[in-house]
Amino acid sequence: MNMREGYCRADVYTPGRMRSHQCRRKAKEDGYCHQHHPETVRAREEKSRADYAAAMEKSPWRMLEKSQIKRAELEERVKCLEAEIERLMKGGAK
Numbered sequence: 001m002n003m004r005e006g007y008c009r010a011d012v013y014t015p016g017r018m019r020s021h022q023c024r025r026k027a028k029e030d031g032y033c034h035q036h037h038p039e040t041v042r043a044r045e046e047k048s049r050a051d052y053a054a055a056m057e058k059s060p061w062r063m064l065e066k067s068q069i070k071r072a073e074l075e076e077r078v079k080c081l082e083a084e085i086e087r088l089m090k091g092g093a094k
């Protein structure tokens with residue numbers, strides 16, 4: 001694909017089209033438009049990752065996972081307490 005001079009170098013995919021085309025915006029910095037500048041892209045990806053992580057943290061699945069971890073901890077604790085009660089009962093029966 002020939003690059004048009006003075007325009008952003010980014011390849012853009014249009015939904016429903018097989019081929020990508022060169023971005024139609026004028027290049028502003030390092031041969032890219034503001035939207036496709038590597039730093040802008042990186043910042044956007046960083047933000048979407050952070051948003052995704054935050055959303056995941058609040059998701060029902062994560063809540064369920066947390067409650068399952070909590071439940072496993074509590075079950076472990078109950079086992080310890082039961083063993084302790086068993087021990088005390090045996091000790092008291094003597």
Ligand SMILES: [Zn+2]
Binds near residue numbers: 009010023024025036
């Ligand atoms: Zn662009």
